[in-house]
Amino acid sequence: MEENKKPLSLLEKMKQKAREQKMYGGEQEDKSAGMKARDCPNCGAGRMQQDGLTHCAYCGFEFLSVTLTDGINIKKEDNSPQH
Amino acid sequence: MSNPLLDPIHGVSLYDYATISAKMASGISQEDLLKALGIENAVYEEAAALWVTRMQEDQTFEVITVFGQYFGEADNHPKLSGLKPQTSAEGSQNLEKLKTDRHFYEELSGARIAAYEYGYDGAQWILDNYGITLGDFQAVAVHWSNVNQAEMGADNYEKVQYWVNYQQQKQAEYAQKFAAEQGGNIGDDVEF
Amino acid sequence: MNYNPAAMRSEMQDTQQRFVTFVDKLEIKLKEFAEASLPELTEMNDNDEDAYKQTYHRMKSAVLGQVDSIRKKAYDVLEEKVMLYQVPWEDAALRQQFMDMRNTCQERYTQLEDLIQYYREKIEETFSEDLEAKYQYILDEYERIKDKFLCTQCGGGLTIDKIYFTTTYIACPFCQTQNTFEPSSQAKSLEHLGRSLAEKRTAHLLKASHHNGQLEEDAFRKKHRLEMDMAFEQNSREKTRLAAELANAVQHWENTRNETIRLYKNYLRAMFDEWNNINPGLTAEHERFHERMLQDYLDSKKNN
Structure with a gap:
């Protein structure tokens, strides 16, 4: 009888431990899709498609400090014109 | 380039x-x-x-x-080096030790493997017990892996073997500790 | 070396018997534990709400750890009591008995390892995930949200024109404001999920190639055996006959080999077609990966 109890009680303990442990980095929560926009934090102007993504067309504020290359959906043409 | x-x-x-x-x-x-x-x-x-x-x-x-x-x-990294995880003083000390003391590094590597074998999240276990994050641990692992490569390149197999054995020995010690915590292993009653 | 042959004989006999009994008992423990853990793991896999099934994975890892503790226990004793047993090498009878003991115990240990391997596979098999359902979720979600968003600036309707798996900019068709669209966590996994799903959908084609690979190996062995026979054959008539047989065998091997390659290419193409179909956004990149995998495969075929 004693013989048979050991693996089961050990299993129970293992299960409990597996449940109690926290995962490194915390639980990952599923996020749903969302939409937002970023106005220029400097002058408040909206960000217009024809002005490119990298700089504010009005005050020159730098939205992105990089030069865009041809990626997946973002392309070279999305760089703001030189100013 | x-x-x-x-x-x-x-x-x-x-x-x-x-x-x-x-x-x-x-x-x-x-x-x-x-x-x-x-x-x-x-x-x-x-x-x-x-x-x-x-x-x-x-x-x-x-x-x-x-x-x-x-x-x-x-x-x-020139722009990102300033961003550091919040760690305890003890954690920073341990991280320094991990970089310079290979015995300590191999010990924690062995402990981490043993932790997984006993149902712990090994990365979390290292963080809880030594205050070292996974990112920092892996970065230091790159360093010791380079040292190991150099030893192999120099045909210093005795040294390479020494560290393999040392890590295994530490892994076994931690396994024993974890086993004791959960009330033993399934084969404990069986004697030769 | 001073020794008592009779005592050593009985000691070795005893060790051998004890080792076999010891492994018998370990096997009972192993079976008991593994059989009890399999339904538990299946239950945990099915009921783990978390997408990464962390609880299940920790449990599986611990169960495998216990299974391996049995192997380690047997191995330590095998090494200490059997492999490292000292016999006077000049005593032929004792030496023979030592080798018999070693073989018997080693064989018993190998049987235990086989059983452990069997349970390892059973334990791994408790893992399952429904990739089709995860993909379907992304498709359904897209249908649900594609016309749901409004421009944050002017309130005009925005259309999500395809399934995005990275955050992207969507310009308002009315006021031209750049809106930032962030896909759901599920949609962000599309590229990775796509590969797993494509592999799953085409697994039967890969299996066909592997199966043919076995036939190729058989054909290679036959060819090799005939080459050996030829090399040692003295009789010239027999040699001529063997040469003809060998020519056939070589032809057969080459045909089988080409078929294995054809089947693998077929699998790879089908797998990447599926993947492209699931995530067309990275088709050009997938195609370069396809080239690389094909090249790796052909290189590996060149070397054997």
């Missing part, structure tokens, strides 16, 4: 990408990292996805090798 697979994507270099990966594994938020780099999520997520495809198409393994080296140098 001529390998076009190493060219930046949207201005995000392989060093940027490796550093962000390492820092995120240390618990620093993607938001803070991207802000320091001056880019937005949309740009980073494209770059990250494309760095993965670069690794996939690279038959020479150069991209992934260089990525690993940069991962180990994340703390020297």
Whole structure:
């Protein structure tokens, strides 16, 4: 009888431990899709498609400090014109 | 320098990408990292996805090798080195020791393997007990892996074997400790 | 070396018997534990709400750890009591008995390892995930949200024109404001999920190539055996007959080999077609990965 109890009680303990442990980095929560926009934090102007993504067309504020290359959906043409 | 697979994507270099990966594994938020780099999520997520495809198409393994080296140098990144995880004083001390004391490094590596075998999340176990994040641990692992490569390159097999044995011995010691905590192993009643 | 042959004989006999009994008992423990853990793991796999099934994975890792503790226990004793047993090498009878003991115990240990391997596979098989359902979720979600968003600036309707798996900019068709669209966590996993799903959908084609690979190996062995026979054959008539047989065998091997390659190419193409179909956004990149995998495969075929 004693013989048979050991693996089961050990299993129970293992299960409990597996449940109690926290995962490194915390639980990952599923996020749903969302939409937002970023106005220029400097002058408040909206960000217009024809002005490119990298700089504010009005005050020159730098939205992105990089030069865009041809990626997946973002392309070279999305760089703001030189100013 | 001529390998076009190493060219930046949207201005995000392989060093940027490796550093962000390492820092995120240390618990620093993607938001803070991207802000320091001056880019937005949309740009980073494209770059990250494309760095993965670069690794996939690279038959020479150069991209992934260089990525690993940069991962180990994340703390020297010109724009991102200032972003450090919040660690205890003890954690910082342990991290320093991990970098300089190979016995300590091999001991924790063995302990981590044993931890997984006893149902712990090994990365979390190291963080809980030594205050060292996964990102920092992996970065130090790159360093010791280079040392190991150098020893193998110099045919110093005795040394290589010494460290393998040392890690195994430590793994066994920690396994014993974890086993005791859960009330033993399934074969404990069986005597030779 | 001073020794008592009779005592050593009985000691070795005793060790051998004890080792076999010891492994018998370990096997009982192993079976008991593994059989009890399999339904538990299946239950945990099915009921783990978390997408990464962390609880299940920790449990599986611990169960495998226990299974391996049995192997380690047996191995330590095998090494200490059997392999490192000292016999006077000049005593032929004792030496023979030592080798018999070693073989018997080693064989018993190998049987235990086989059983452990069997349970390892059973334990791994408790893992399952419904990739089709995860993909379907992304498709359904897209249908649900594609016309749901409004421009944050002017309130005009925005259309999500395809499934995005990275955050992206969507310009308002009315006021031209750049809106930032962030896909759900599920949609962000599309590229990775796509590969796993494509591999799953085409697994039967890969299996066909592997199966043919077995036939290729058989054909290679036959060819090799005939080459050996030829090399040692003295009789010239027999040699001529063997040469003809060998020519056939070589032809057969080459045909089988080409078929294995054809089947693998077929698998790879189908797998990447599926992947492209699931995530067309990275088709060009996938194609370069396809080239690389094909090249790796052909290189590996060149070397054997």
